[in-house]
Amino acid sequence: MAKNLYIIATEARSGKSAICLGVMQLLLKDFQRVAFFRPIISGSAQGKKDHDINLILSQFYLNMRYEETYAYTLDQARDMINQGKHTVLLENIVAKFKELExxxxxxxxxxxxxxxxxxxxxxxxxAEIAANLGIPVILVANGHDKPVDTLVPSTQIAIDTFAEKGLDIFATIVNRVDPGIEQKVVEGITCKYIGGQDCLTYAIPEDATLGKPTVGDVAKWLNAQVLYGDNQLDTPIDDYIVAAMQVGNFLDYVKKGALVITPGDRADVVLGCYASRLSTSYPDVAGIVLTGGLDPHLNIKKLIDGWTGVPLPVLMAEGHTYKVARILMDLYGRIESDDQKKIATALGTFEAHVKSDDFRARLEAKRSSKMTPKMFEYSLIDKAKSDKQRIVLPEGTSARILRAADILLRRGVADLTILGKPAEVEPLISQLGLDLSGAQLIDPAKSEFYEDYWTSYYEMRKSKGVTEEMARDQMLSPTYFGTMMVQKGQAHGMVSGSITTTQETIRPALQIIKTKPGMSIVSSVFLMCLSDRVLVFGDCAVNPTPNAQQLAEIAIQSAHTALAFGVEPRIAMLSYSTGASGSGAEVDKVREAVKIAKELAPEFKLEGPLQYDAAIDPEVAALKMPGSEVAGKASVFIFPDLNTGNNTYKAVQRAAQAVAIGPVLQGLNKPVNDLSRGCTVEDIVNTVAITAIQAQH
Incomplete structure (x- = not known):
């Protein structure tokens, strides 16, 4: 069983950084504390940070300082060997590795x-470092543009060479393989691991988007100034076009995804590019690089400034046009730490082609029983993917929703339906450089379901005074239409709220989906990811002053939510006193809620009233409530009112540096979840995964 791994490529540009991302994520599902170490880096010790180290530290928030993650630069290592300090080099590398181990x-x-x-x-x-560290190797071969009869023998030679050097090959990953030949590659390779068992062998097909540079890469490569479109720098580039002709002739050469390189004083080309992005008659260019350090004329800038949602990024670079174009010919795409689209693509591709169960089975058997925030987030993605659900996103004109949808599709988290008018949504998708071809786009007004939906809504609500005309109008609302999709089974859950209010999300759900049998309210929880465990806090977002019956229902709903996300529910009903020590109306309400909850759901471990310290701290619990199954080890915390709950979750979030995921709505017959209007793309991804998991249950 391995508890260390060494990823080694056989040549340049093998996509090794994508493999590092996939393996690190896989490890963090089981191990609480994982270190990343590069014995030798390519860059300067004092200058720019190593690309792969920066990528891994940024993506996974490892508890490491940058200086701990490497031993030497390549130049330093070569100099030491030339000076006869080969042994010292290896000893220092081993020493630094052992400190991390x-x-x-x-x-x-x-x-x-x-x-x-x-x-x-x-x-x-x-090979020498891996042998001296005594750890198994993951060999990464480059399959780019190589036929099977060339790729298999070259990979086999690399395997045999490393084996002859005394290395244990844990796995061989042939990356960037031409699609369609993966199985032939795997079948053609022979490799043995410790004990004579076959080493793991995988072939991952080429994903062109990972190798393509983005507009942001170009900006960094040229040290260019971003004039427009700083929120579109993740747009991939397929080709380069040097625009020297007049605009009428230039447009004949426009290609989809091309980066146009032109002098900064060519206003006709700039305006032609903008016009092509707004015209359905021409393909969408990726962006423009203005050369010569020339700013566009003031009137041109004024014209662009007045364009709503500037449709493409514009960079300004120093140097003449030929020099800039020549520099860009050497640019290749890398996965940058701030490019979540490429990161999602890399992780999704890795997960689709590397059998994680086989991989994890050969790692160290003793895995952490604790749960870190990252481990929990990855478990959400895994659970959602295990039984894919269809989630409807009614806010098709929200850029954050569309960016999140792109990531969700790349990771294979859920099937998606996006609501909106194609004339409004499709240009925004193009402008953002996203690939949402795997999502279903529906305009409620033109949907085949529209008539069935409004008539169903009318029948549900006519006793409440809803007329047919009102029902027609209401079902044109994306949130109402999306909610009816969930009710009718055409979607399994809905996520909304990035640009709409909580009421606009919850009201349709209460009217159409309704609460579960035996439940009178909808409530919420936050999943609080502490450094070593996950707690469930409810209700922190919906009910201001629940009565005893409602508090009992919140406790039961929260326990079921905890179970759905792998948290064993030990429920603490919180108050300002513990046990029988205090009195007052609020304490009595909690005591009554405890009694009701135990009658409704006797299968759950539940205790109250409890003070927060008695609920979470074993030493305090031993003094205040000895022998309790809940006190000191509670996992579900039920607050007596919204004021207490909302402030407490925020205090714990800040003071304990916890990750708060939510709010997660509960108590509905089918899952609907509300986003904060200040939510990030990552928040949306997590909420969709949560909604999918709720739908599974």
């Missing part, structure tokens, strides 16, 4: 990038 549950190492002038030196030093 003593502090962490698992250490993932990564080899060099093969971007130097001496690939043979890097090949040998990687």
């Amino acid at each position: 003593a502090r962490f549950d698992f250490v993932l190492c990564e080899g060099t990038d093969f971007l130097g002038s001496d690939s043979a030196f890097e090949y040998d030093i990687n």
Whole structure:
């Protein structure tokens, strides 16, 4: 069983950083403390941070300082060997690795990038370091543009060479393979691991979007100024066009995804590019690079400034047009730490082609029983993917919703339906450079379901004074239409609220989906991810002053939510006194709620009234309520009112640096969840995953 791994590529541009992302995420599902270590990096020790280290530290929030993550630069290592300090080099690398091994549950190492002038030196030093560290190797071969009869023998030679050097090959991943030949590649490779068992072998097909540079990459590569479209820098680039002709001739060469390179004083080309993005007759270019350090004329800038939602990014670079174009010819796409679209693509591709169960079975058997925030977030994605549900997103004109939808589709988290008018949604998708071809786009007014939906709503609500005309109008509202989709089974859940109010999300759900049998209210919980466990806090978002009956229902709803997300419910009904020590109307309300909850759901461990310290701290619990099954080890905390709950969850979030996921609505017959209008794209991704898991249950 392995508790350390060393990822080594056989050549440059093998997509090794994508493999590091996938393996690290896989490890963090089981191990609480994982370190990342590169014995030798390509860059400067004092200058710019190493790309892969920065990517991993930023994405996974590892508890490490940058200085701990590497030992030497490639130039330093070569100099030490030339000076006869080969042994010292290896000893220092091993010493730094051992320091990490003593502090962490698992250490993932990564080899060099093969971007130097001496690939043979890097090949040998990687093998030697891995042998001296005594850890198994994941070999990453580059399958880009190679036929099977070339790729298989070259990969086999690499495997045999590393085996002859005394390395244990844990897995071989042939990356960037031409689609359609994956199975032939896997079947053609022979590799043995410890004990004679076959090493794991995978082939991952090429995803062109990972190798394509983005407009943001170009901005960094040229050190260019972003004039417009700083929220569209993740747009991928398929090709480059140098625009030297007049605009009428230039437009004949426009291609989808092309980056246009032109002098900054060519106003006709700039306006032509903008016009092409707004015209359905021409493909969408990715952006513009203005050369010569020339700012557009003031009138041109004024014209662009007045364009609502500037439709494409514009950069300004120093240097003449030929120089800029020549520099860009050497640019290749990398996965940057701030490019969540590429990260999602890399993780989704890895998950789709690497059998995680086989992989994890060969790792160290003793896994952490504790749950970190990242471990919990990954478990959400895994649970949602295990039984994909269809989630409807009624806010099709929200850029954050569309960005989240792109990530969700790339990760394979859920099937998605997006509501909105195609004439409004499709240009926004194009402007943002997203791929939502896997989502269903529905305009409620033109849907085949519209008549059935409004007539059903009319029958539900006519006793409340709703007329046929009102029902028709109401069902044109995306939130009402989306809610009816869930009720009718055409979607399994709905997520809304990024640009609409909580009432606009919850009211249709109460009218159409209604509460579960035996429940009179809808409530909410936050999933509070602390450093070593997940707690459930309710109700912190919906009910201001619940009575005893409602408090009991909130407790039961919260317990079922906890179970759905893998948290064993031990319910603490909170108050300002513990046990029989206090009196007053609020304490009596909690005592009554405890009595009702135990009668309604005797299967749950439930205690109250409890003070927060007695509920969470074993030492306090031993003094105030000895022998309790809940006190000191509660996992579900039920607050007596919204004022207490909302302030407490925010206090814990800030003071304990906890990740608060939610609010998660509960008590409805089918899942609907409300977003904060200040939510991030990551919040939306998590909420859709949560909604999908609720739908599974």
